Amino acid sequence: MYIEYLGIPGCGKTYWKNKYLEQLKMEGKPYLDVSRQKVMLLWLKVFYKFAERFLLKIPRYKKEILEYKDACIGCSHEPKYLPFSLDYCIKDIVLASLLHDIFAGKKHYVNDEGQLQRVVFLVVQYGVLLENLLPIYLKHRGDVKTIYVKTEVDRAFANIRKRNRHVCPMDELSDAELKAYETEFLECCEKIANKIKCNFDVKKK
16 A cells, blocks of 8 residues: 655654554554655665656656646746746656556555645645646546645644754745745645545644
């Protein structure tokens, strides 16, 4: 099974992911953490690079990329908060779709920021209508369980400022920008939670 987490930055996705991995380990169940994090197995880093460069050129994924690009027609061409291009955001969504396909099976594959998280990022960054993206996402979703970690903006904001990492562009946003970013992210997550019911769980932190 492929398990991915959804939620605003700072809500505790990694916390819940690690708790779940601890549970699987105690139960003796096979698992693999495929989260794209700073500390990652070397082979997984190489796989991500290989997938981005070669596997996304497979016709099935090229078609999915085009579907997302069509859904973005008329949206802004300038990122609202973070310096990631529209092309990058779309390919990042389809890369997660590819991971779903590759890592489907008996083992538990866990990703603390999966495909749905990346769909929300695209909505917030470029003002793409969620209603245009969700049908494409659901079409290519596959056998995935999504866990939505729900929390308030103020709490998530405080968590980000407390960890004070300075490892990504989001960490450099002003307080006002970060709160606006978190608020838009939460609004989109809530819309999704009201629309997707299949294999969708909610945790509050």
